[in-house]
Amino acid sequence: MFVITRLICRRIHGTSDVTVPKLSGFSILSPKHVEVEYADGTKFKFSSEFLRVNSPAADGKIRSIGGDKVISGRRYVGIMSAEPVGNYGVRLVFDDLHRTGIYPWDYFYELGSNKFSLMRNYIKTLQKHRLSREPPPPRRK
DSSP: OHHHHHHHHHIIIIIOOOOOOOEEEEEEEETTEEEEEETTSOEEEEEHHHHHHTOOSSOTTOEEETTEEEOOSOTTOOEEEEEEETTTEEEEEETTSOOOOEEEHHHHHHHHHTHHHHHHHHHHHHHHTTOOSSOOOOOOO
16 A cells, blocks of 8 residues: 555656646535545545545554555544645644645545555555454553
8 A cells, every 4th residue: 555655646746647637626525525626527535534544644653564554443533624735735634633644636636546446455455464444442441
């Protein structure tokens, strides 16, 4: 998954032939879903879990297991707020207190264009390391 995220970041920073249309709409539909629309009519709906595990931030509570970068237990994470960052993106604040990821509009387009393969690879990586999308059970004192 980390390799795919790096590939997407490379594409965003000028090494791809993909021309991203101009943003025409961004909305938080609920704490669990975001919708991004572009001028060409392309519309993507993202779950907060998908956006959280594909955060462009360097930290993101990532576990490194056998060379794979893995974020687990985020199935029910929600979005508390979205803060505009200039004209190029948005900072999403998640209810697990992750707030360092700035999502450029181009990154949303790349995520949307690759959504199913990214999610499939994420689930395969979790299975490979016997991790889960479910949050861990509360600790007993």
